[in-house]
Amino acid sequence: MSVHPGSNLKHAAAIFLMAGFLFACGTNEKLEEVNYRLKWLYNVSTVGDLYADARGHFERNGLKVHVKPGGPERDALKELELGHAQFGVASADQVFRAVAKGAPIVVLAQLFQVNPLNWIYRPGRTPFSSPDDWKGRTIGVTFGGNDETILRALLARYRIAEAEVDLFSVRYDYTPFYEGRVAFWPIYLNAQAVIIGDKLSRAGESFGFVSPDRLGVKFVANSVVATRQMVERHPETVKRFLAALLQGWREALDPQNEEQAVRLLAQVDRETPEAVVRRQLAVTRELMLPAAGVAFGKIDLDAWRQTAEIMAAQRLIPAGLPVEAMLVTGPKPMP
Amino acid sequence: MLLRRIYQFLMIYALGIALLLALKYGLGLSDYVVPGPGEIGRTAAVYAGPYLLAVLNTLAVAILGHLLAIGLATAVAILGRLTAWVGSFIRTAAYNIQAYPIVAVAPIIFILLGDGLASRLLIAAMICYFPLLLSFIGIFSEPVSEIEHFYESTRRTTWRLQIKIRAFENVHKISTVVVGSATMAVVGTIVAEFIAATAGIGYSIRIALYQSDLAKILVALFLIGVVTSLYLVSLEGLGNALQARLRRS
Numbered sequence: 001m002s003v004h005p006g007s008n009l010k011h012a013a014a015i016f017l018m019a020g021f022l023f024a025c026g027t028n029e030k031l032e033e034v035n036y037r038l039k040w041l042y043n044v045s046t047v048g049d050l051y052a053d054a055r056g057h058f059e060r061n062g063l064k065v066h067v068k069p070g071g072p073e074r075d076a077l078k079e080l081e082l083g084h085a086q087f088g089v090a091s092a093d094q095v096f097r098a099v100a101k102g103a104p105i106v107v108l109a110q111l112f113q114v115n116p117l118n119w120i121y122r123p124g125r126t127p128f129s130s131p132d133d134w135k136g137r138t139i140g141v142t143f144g145g146n147d148e149t150i151l152r153a154l155l156a157r158y159r160i161a162e163a164e165v166d167l168f169s170v171r172y173d174y175t176p177f178y179e180g181r182v183a184f185w186p187i188y189l190n191a192q193a194v195i196i197g198d199k200l201s202r203a204g205e206s207f208g209f210v211s212p213d214r215l216g217v218k219f220v221a222n223s224v225v226a227t228r229q230m231v232e233r234h235p236e237t238v239k240r241f242l243a244a245l246l247q248g249w250r251e252a253l254d255p256q257n258e259e260q261a262v263r264l265l266a267q268v269d270r271e272t273p274e275a276v277v278r279r280q281l282a283v284t285r286e287l288m289l290p291a292a293g294v295a296f297g298k299i300d301l302d303a304w305r306q307t308a309e310i311m312a313a314q315r316l317i318p319a320g321l322p323v324e325a326m327l328v329t330g331p332k333p334m335p
Numbered sequence: 336m337l338l339r340r341i342y343q344f345l346m347i348y349a350l351g352i353a354l355l356l357a358l359k360y361g362l363g364l365s366d367y368v369v370p371g372p373g374e375i376g377r378t379a380a381v382y383a384g385p386y387l388l389a390v391l392n393t394l395a396v397a398i399l400g401h402l403l404a405i406g407l408a409t410a411v412a413i414l415g416r417l418t419a420w421v422g423s424f425i426r427t428a429a430y431n432i433q434a435y436p437i438v439a440v441a442p443i444i445f446i447l448l449g450d451g452l453a454s455r456l457l458i459a460a461m462i463c464y465f466p467l468l469l470s471f472i473g474i475f476s477e478p479v480s481e482i483e484h485f486y487e488s489t490r491r492t493t494w495r496l497q498i499k500i501r502a503f504e505n506v507h508k509i510s511t512v513v514v515g516s517a518t519m520a521v522v523g524t525i526v527a528e529f530i531a532a533t534a535g536i537g538y539s540i541r542i543a544l545y546q547s548d549l550a551k552i553l554v555a556l557f558l559i560g561v562v563t564s565l566y567l568v569s570l571e572g573l574g575n576a577l578q579a580r581l582r583r584s
Contacts, residue, residue, distance in 0.1 A: 077547075081364060081368050097546065097548075100367075101365055101366035101367035101374070103368070104365070143542050143545075144546055169533045171445075171450070171531050172442070173446055173531075175446055
């Protein structure tokens with residue numbers, strides 16, 4: 001019997017490849033892979049998403065979820081439609097703009113019950129008791145961003161003409177606010193507000209926040225979204241994903257799990273000190289947790305309707321969009 | 336030349352749009368991901384006017400920045416040719432500074448100069464300055480021996496004469512570099528506006544991106560392409576006229 005010199009090597013390679021294949025099949029056969037595109041980079045507003053992944057909630061629900069960070073150049077809604085992601089996070093204004101242009105998007109859950117966007121100000125320099133105090137002041141706004149839409153809604157609601165305020169185009173640099181050139185600066189209450197507040201405190205300055213929500217403008221922020229086809233064709237996957245995700249969020253926001261949540265965030269966001277993350281988490285809890293007895297992720301239909309009305313009034317979307325049709329408002333999984 | 340340049344740009348633009356539409360209809364994508372022809376048309380009808388003004392605003396800043404960069408690069412290159420050490424030092428500095436991404440440098444400029452005209456102008460000039468400088472140093476440091484030798488042997492050579500000879504002998508190269516860097520000046524201005532300014536087409540594109548409105552971006556790209564083509568053709572025309580005049584004299 002003749003033996004080819006390289007045959008042993010080939011057999012070994014074949015066995016190795018086959019073993020690798022079988023191992024791969026064995027480990028993944030029960031897990032369904034899906035991509036989940038977040039709205040922003042990993043920060044406190046994504047803690048529940050990360051928690052669900054790190055604590056194995058997705059795996060226990062038969063899913064291997066790739067939790068991908070978002071960012072200014074990422075659009076979860078476009079990725080859903082292109083099939084690059086199966087689930088995503090988007091704010092209501094993004095959802096309405098997409099649906100108005102025919103995107104088959106539905107909302108599965110609402111993460112923030114209160115929009116974290118506020119305006120920071122220094123009461124010592126520019127006191128604020130009502131939007132009337134804005135008259136003659138310079139207010140920061142990101143033109144094209146949702147803070148512009150919210151501010152315009154507030155101005156309209158309180159009958160303040162645009163000519164009565166001075167709008168200042170803001171970027172990431174807070175210098176104009178520190179220098180006092182801009183009196184009111186848009187800020188996310190659970191993220192930058194903690195850091196900027198610390199800086200002002202160290203400088204011996206008091207500060208306050210203008211909350212659009214308290215002034216009667218409910219503009220929905222981060223929500224979990226998918227395509228209509230995904231919901232119709234893979235209802236079980238959607239159900240399992242949502243159950244795992246919302247469990248992750250509930251646990252991450254539970255004060256008893258604060259240490260794990262903070263450590264998890266510290267691993268992915270090394271630039272924010274743990275002490276800051278801890279305080280950000282406390283604010284996030286207040287903005288995200290619904291009223292007692294209401295399931296986490298509840299979709300606030302009135303807030304969605306108001307968001308649509310605000311955008312339609314500013315001609316950002318056509319009037320009469322079928323708001324209810326794009327919201328999956330059924331009962332959310334409870335613990 | 337003008338017609339050919341515009342015609343070529345329109346072909347490239349139409350090809351790009353055709354590819355996007357093929358993708359849209361092939362994959363059944365909504366107008367949100369890729370706008371349809373109707374959506375692009377409606378957007379153009381509303382935004383072409385304001386966007387054209389924004390592009391002209393950008394172009395004005397780009398031209399000023401470009402002129403500033405040409406003047407500065409000429410002056411520094413003339414100084415740089417004095418000794419080999421100075422020339423080498425300027426070259427090294429230029430290569431190093433050129434390596435810094437403008438998106439990292441721009442925020443510092445905006446903090447120092449604010450988000451007005453000065454910052455846009457400086458960034459536009461910075462973007463096209465270093466390629467111009469490196470080319471000009473090369474041109475002005477390279478002796479044209481067959482001509483300069485005559486003046487040197489008759490002891491009539493001066494630094495001005497030397498520069499004139501080298502510029503005259505390399506006028507085609509200079510013209511090409513100036514036209515090439517014009518595109519960079521436009522790009523630099525748009526990047527500056529995108530990052531922090533409150534005017535110009537870069538700023539408009541930023542707002543459109545916030546609103547995920549690809550139709551607006553396509554309209555902006557069309558206008559940028561047309562206006563930049565016109566600028567480049569004008570520069571090429573100027574370069575050709577200058578060369579013809581020099582040949583005649």
